[in-house]
Amino acid sequence: MGARRVALVTGGGTGLGRATAKALAEAGFAVAIAGRRADVCRETASRLRDEVPGSTVHAYEADVADPDAVERLVAAVVGHLGGLDVLVAAAGIYEPVPFLEMTAEAWDRTMDVVLRGAMLCSLAAARHMRDHGGGRIILVSSVSGAMSEPDSAHYNAAKAGIISLARSMAVDIGRYGITANAVVPGWMRTPMTEEYIAQATPEELRRFNVLGRPADPAEVAGLIRYLATGASTYLTGAAVFIDGGHTAALAMP
Template sequence: MKTAATRQGLLAGKVAVVTGAASGIGAGIALAFAREGADLAVVDLCGEADAKPVLDELAAMGATARFFRTDVGDAEAVSELAGAVTSSLGPVDVLVNNAGVFTQALVENMTVDEWDFVMGVNLRGTFLCTRAFLGGMLERGDGRIINIASQLGQIGGAEVAHYSASKAGVIGFTKALAREVSSRGVLVNAIAPGPINTPLLDSETEEWRSAKLAELPIGRFGEVSEVTPTAVLLASAGGSYYVGQTLGPNGGDVML
């Protein structure tokens, strides 16, 4: 159950669920939350051994952390996850829907399976995890949901129509859900990072990376540490007037 609030920080005494938390932006957010006093449910499709570096860092900070191997696109598995997290850590205060996949293909060559795979994780997974944890937040009249979108959901990108569509869907889902639940104490927002140095970026072709780098006004890819402060803001008291927003640490790729 939830531990006593003996640790200090902006998120002291909070329980956070972060999907796709074994590496990349998800791992960075989990660690940033722990530095601010939160306890963590580390959710990923990989095995626990692959998540051990993150779990060890969380333990070193004094955070209570539990690993849950889950396919976020599987409705039954996500339902079981919600029960297991609540039993292990207590009521969930913050949900970060970060789990995502990326592939490249021209629409003319894209298979239905490839489209469904990306949509199934990026968009369906966000919906399933949100639905699973939202009820408890609404019952308590308090909660934060942070959806990790992408600047490609705002501007699109060649060879990534499925990924762009999935992330645009996440942004639309964020806005719609915020209109449903903000008056009941649950704040829902999105973060749309630009290209960040993570394993996901490594999966893109060198041609794509070079072209994208040339487009960025800042002239470089971002780092995970340049995204995590936004997540901390939205999860903490400082984010109390953000409703249905999409914040963009993107190096200037999108300017609104």
């Protein structure tokens, strides 16, 4: 790895992706944020450069479900920033649909962004890392991948697949010095959840987890920062839950 490590964060324009990009910039990484909305990514990159003095943050437009676009993205990041040491696959989509109303289109849209996108980005990143001394791959899953959420069979299945993908990759690419892990957050305050959280009663908020509140994205980004650094060199093939104790309790107190 070079003097300044390089991290690519997909879904980096908003929510957890943005918080992760900031945490990694603060840790000294040169950060590439990527997403389909180029204007959002550019605005986020500009703001992060202001918020983290001396940081290197660049924005890239890419559809993570498109193999050619992903290959171009990784090539651009390597060309502009000099390498790729860490991938954080945080691109996501959440569109609830009751199972009996599910369509193939709705299923495919979620699978494409969440699971296919993570696989394609991981594949392109891992091939570069294999040839350049190793790296870190961090996939963002959800407690919905371990405990099914109503009206979200497609999302639940995709997030469960993320955990399995991380473990499978760890087995296949560990020999090249590449670690692969899944981060498994519970409820967070993000653009995808803010409407529900704003309408929830205090009692409903207390039922999110044993801490009684949703996470701030920065709290989850702190875990991702740990997984991206040299402190986590022996951790691979893990699904690391950071859910405020949500999965620890049969029922919330």
